[in-house]
Structure formats: C-alpha cells, structure tokens
Amino acid sequence: MIPWFAFPAAILFAIGLYIGFFVAPTDAQQGEFYRIMFIHVPASILSMFLYLIMAGYAALGLIFNTRLSAMMATAIAPTGALFAFISLWTGALWGKPMWGAWWLWDARLTSELILLFLYLGFIALHASIDDPRRADRAAALLAIVGSVNVPIIYFSVKWWNTLHQGSTIKFSGTTMHIAMQHALFTMLAACWLYAIAVSLARVRSIILERERNTTWVAELPEVRQ
Amino acid sequence: MISLDIWMRENPLTYVWFGSYAVTLLVFAIEIAMVKHKRKITLQQVRLMRNARNGE
Numbered sequence: 001m002i003p004w005f006a007f008p009a010a011i012l013f014a015i016g017l018y019i020g021f022f023v024a025p026t027d028a029q030q031g032e033f034y035r036i037m038f039i040h041v042p043a044s045i046l047s048m049f050l051y052l053i054m055a056g057y058a059a060l061g062l063i064f065n066t067r068l069s070a071m072m073a074t075a076i077a078p079t080g081a082l083f084a085f086i087s088l089w090t091g092a093l094w095g096k097p098m099w100g101a102w103w104l105w106d107a108r109l110t111s112e113l114i115l116l117f118l119y120l121g122f123i124a125l126h127a128s129i130d131d132p133r134r135a136d137r138a139a140a141l142l143a144i145v146g147s148v149n150v151p152i153i154y155f156s157v158k159w160w161n162t163l164h165q166g167s168t169i170k171f172s173g174t175t176m177h178i179a180m181q182h183a184l185f186t187m188l189a190a191c192w193l194y195a196i197a198v199s200l201a202r203v204r205s206i207i208l209e210r211e212r213n214t215t216w217v218a219e220l221p222e223v224r225q
Numbered sequence: 226m227i228s229l230d231i232w233m234r235e236n237p238l239t240y241v242w243f244g245s246y247a248v249t250l251l252v253f254a255i256e257i258a259m260v261k262h263k264r265k266i267t268l269q270q271v272r273l274m275r276n277a278r279n280g281e
Contacts, residue, residue, distance in 0.1 A: 017246065021238070032237035036245045043249070082252055090245040097233055097240075194253065201260045205267045212267075218275045222268060 005197035012190035020183035033097045038183050040090040042191040043083045047115060048150050050080035050195060054122070055147040058140035070136035071210065073143060074126055075203035079195050081119035087112055099163055107156035108164035111149060118146035132210055 020038040027034040054076040061070035091109065092102040103109065122139050129135035157166045168176055169184075176184075211217045218224075233240040 021242075032241060035238075035241045039245050039249050079256070082256055086249050086252060089248060093240070093244045096230075097237070198256060198260055201264065205260070205263045208264075208267045208271055212271045212274055217271060218278070223271050223275060225272075 002197050002200050005193045005200070009190050009193035009197055012186050012193065016183055016186035016190055019179060019186060024179040024183050025177060030098060033094060036090050036094040037180075038187045040087060040094060041184060042188040043086040043090060044112065045188060046191050046195055047080055047084035047087050047112070048153055050076055050083060051115060051119070051143075051150055052147060054080055055143040058136075058143040061136055062140040062144070067133075067136075067210070068207075070133075070140065071203055071206045072199070073140065074136070075199045075206055076195075077119055077122050077126075078202070079198050081116060081123065083191070083195070084112065084116040084119055088116060104163055106164050107160040107162045108153065111153040111156050114149055115146075115153060118142070118149060122146070 016038060020035055024035070024038075026032055054073045057069045057073040057076065060066055061073060088109070091112070095104070096102050122142055125142055126135045126139040129138055156162060157164055168174055169181075174181065208217060
C-alpha cells in the first residue's frame with residue numbers, strides 16, 4: 001500500500017513546485033517571498049492534523065487497549081514533529097523579510113512551538129519506558145492532554161492580537177489567485193500522501209519489532225529470506 | 226545580518242528555494258532514509274532471533 005501513497009506524493013510535489021514557482025504570479029505586496037506559503041501552510045496544517053490523529057489513536061489504544069492504535073500513534077509522532085519543525089523553520093524564513101525578525105513571541109508562533117515540544121515530549125516519554133504497553137499508556141495521556149493546544153493554535157489569530165495573519169482560505173471563499181490556490185492544494189495533497197506513506201512504513205517496523213516473538217512474524221516472506 | 230538582509234532582497238527566489246524547499250526536501254530525505262534503515266535493522270533482528278530459535 002505504501003507505493004500507492006509515496007509515488008503520487010512525489011508526483012504531486014513536483015507539480016505543486018512547478019505551479020508554485022513558474023505559474024503562480026508574483027504577489028503585489030510580498031513579492032517572491034510569499035512562495036514560502038506553498039510549503040509553510042501545508043506543513044502547519046499537517047502538524048496540527050497529525051497531532052489530532054495521533055492523539056485519537058492514542059486515546060483508542062488507552063480506552064480499548066488496542067495495540068495497533070498505540071503503534072499508529074507512535075509511528076505518526078516523528079512525522080508530525082518534522083512537519084511542526086518545517087512549519088516553524090519556513091515561518092521564520094518568511095517572517096524575516098516581512099516582519100524584520102526571524103522569531104516573535106506571537107501567540108500563533110508560540111503555540112506552534114509548544115506543539116513541537118509536545119511531539120518531542122511524546123517521543124521522549126515513549127522511548128524512556130522499557131515496557132511498550134506502559135510506554136503506550138503514559139504517552140497516550142500526554143497526547144490527549146496536549147491536544148488542547150491544537151484549537152489554541154488555530155484560533156490564536158482570532159483570540160489575541162497577533163502579527164501572524166488570519167486564515168486566507170475560509171469556508172465562505174478566498175480572494176487568493178487561482179494559480180496560488182492550485183499550488184497550495186497540490187502541495188497540501190502531496191504532504192498528506194507523504195505523511196501517510198511514511199507513517200505506514202514506520203508502523204510496519206514497529207509491528208515487526210513488537211511482534212518479533214510470534215510465529216506469524218517468523219513466517220513472513222521477508223523474514224524467511 | 227545586514228548583508229543577509231540585502232542578499233535576500235536581491236535574490237528572493239534563491240532565498241525561498243534554498244531556505245525553505247531545499248531544507249524541507251532534505252528533511253524528507255533524512256526521514257525516508259531513517260525509516261528504511263529502521264526497517265532493515267528490525268528485519269535483521271527478527272531474522273537473527275528466528276535463526277537462534279531454529280538452532281536450539
């Protein structure tokens with residue numbers, strides 16, 4: 001199943017980059033710098049959604065004691081952390097020419113930084129406990145408690161006076177140029193497919209590692225080679 | 226810092242491409258390499274355990 005997500009992700013990345021750099025027009029106010037948006041916005045959206053999915057899987061594992069849910073949560077965490085890092089990194093690169101500063105203790109930026117720390121905390125807590133089932137339960141609690149930060153990130157631009165701009169794409173519509181929308185949504189789809197592919201690839205290794213003493217793992221074709 | 230400010234305004238596309246997209250693609254490449262490495266190591270461990278069990 002992984003190639004079904006990985007190859008379309010690579011193709012969509014190429015298409016998104018082409019539209020973003022060669023088709024989308026230069027912005028009247030921000031010039032060429034606005035093109036950071038085509039990776040910054042998808043990375044930010046993915047960092048928030050992946051956290052909610054991770055917390056959802058962790059909650060399922062905690063409530064119903066399903067092992068695969070906990071493994072999925074563990075597999076999603078590093079990808080979510082990387083998207084949070086990319087969001088902060090590209091945000092800093094966009095902030096410097098627009099605001100004159102790499103970093104500000106703005107509500108949106110700070111809450112996104114807290115999200116990165118929550119991901120890192122989840123990974124570190126899970127890695128620090130030897131018994132995987134106990135690690136799953138402890139990390140799940142952290143993930144569930146931390147999920148309160150996601151709506152704070154999303155609504156931070158409405159609740160507080162922030163330098164970070166509000167949403168450009170709303171349910172009521174957008175004023176964004178059509179080529180910019182195409183580039184943005186293509187890159188968003190590419191990031192989603194990439195995240196699914198890499199999380200599935202990671203969970204395969206986690207399943208193998210945890211189930212290594214079972215007979216079904218010993219009889220897998222790739223193990224018998 | 227001032228020279229960087231001047232450079233980024235003179236070369237905005239290079240700044241955007243190398244600063245954000247190249248870094249992102251590098252991050253993805255590192256993540257894919259780590260996932261593949263983990264898979265390889267895990268398979269090796271499982272094979273070793275299987276062989277050890279079969280040898281007993």
